[in-house]
Amino acid sequence: MCGIVGIYLKNKKYNSQLGKFLTGMMNSMATRGPDSAGFAIYSSEKKKKYKYSVCSNTDQVKEISKKLSKQVKDIKVKSISDHLIIETAMKPKKFIEILKNHDELSLVGYGSCIEIFKQVGNPKDVVKNFSLEKFSGSHAIGHTRMATESAITTDGSHPYSTGEDECLVHNGSLSNHNNLRRSLQKKGIEIKSLNDTEVAAGYISNGLSDKKSLKETLLDGLKDLDGFYTFISGTKNGMAIVRDEIACKPAVVAETKDYVAIASEFQAMAHLPNVNSAKIFEPEPGKVYSWGK
């Protein structure tokens, strides 16, 4: 089943409440996906700085920070539950190589404004562990997982990020992901898990790196990705939603002058301000909708 949610704030006055809004949305989607949960938060860009979201399997944060600061100058490490947000000016290519030498760390996502957190467990506990309520930012995407395609692990949880400031959540399943994984890996896209959604995320990264727009890439995906899906994809500039042509997997959008919210079910948005007077609609099959700066 799985639950997917996304919110894009048009009015900056709500930025400090982004985490609170997303918490409510994830909590009410816990019934659709009780296995694991994750979310991506986009906040304001820091010039010439990168944030690396890393999942750690040890609680010796201080030692890790010490080790890393020997290899990387000017590093700031923030620890939240089993995740670390590492901030540095070092460019992704170089830093990811360094991370590969740390078996206790695995990269979840990176970019100039994205932070990603994901964990196994009931979504209600996961959002509490990461104190999601306290986060602020411009837009956010979340997922509650009922596992079908791969094991219940952090690696198998959404959102997936296969490129700078990119992320993808998915409700559904893909049937041609093994072939597609091989062809994307040949092109140099790194796909770590056996999960179908990570392949779709890699497909989008590949499209974007070919200088296609997110909209073009998602439309191409309608031909190349075989299966059932509703995708919410996030980038630095905003978010987009697309449903496959059969549109079995649900989605509802609520748009007001202050925000755009997307969820698998309306109940996930019932707590948002003035939602009852919002423009509410279901995205049509095979059509890409996007909002952004």
Add this chain to the structure above:
Amino acid sequence: MNLNLKKESLRKVNETLQSIDRKSNKKIFKISNPDGNHAICAGLKDEIEVTIDGHTGYYCAGMNMNANIIVNGNVGTGVAENMMSGTVHVKGNASQSAGATAHGGTLIIDGDTSSRCGISMKGIDIIVKGSVGHMSAFMAQSGNLVICGDAGDALGDSIYEANIFIKGKVKSLGADCEEKKMNKKDQNILRSLLKKASINESEIKNFKMYGSARKLYNFNIDNVSEY
């Protein structure tokens, strides 16, 4: 009687509505703060009137018998699914599979519905004042689907003996669905349905009727190589 879903549990509210004391005069109910909850007003069986103020989730008014249910908002997947009798009136839009498999009663939707409206309907009358999505009236067996707006792809795919009346455009017809000539009897059916939904009867002339070409009913020897 007011029922507030912020204060009372959904189970309690549904139980109250499902076990009406038939000797009592309490016949009119109002539900506030539905907040997209699922299965609100499912399984009602008495002649009562329930107004829901707000948007509901899946299977609202499912399996309804006798009750008259009004929703001042949008409804999720499967509104009035498997309804037997009574009336459900949605003032907003409906999601997928509105009126699915329903045997009787009337479902009126003031807005649009998404895909598969009236899928496998078995005798219900559905009147949609807006448009319907793809695969509406899929395998519809009996009853009437009135669409005042347009229909998406594959309207009436594999339809049996249900009637589709439509005023707007049909994007494409499904397998074995064809346009039919409307006779006096059909016009009378449409007239009474428009009346039920407070739509001007003079609109009848703008409607077209679709039904089954009945070519899938029997095995066609020409298709033997397909098997």
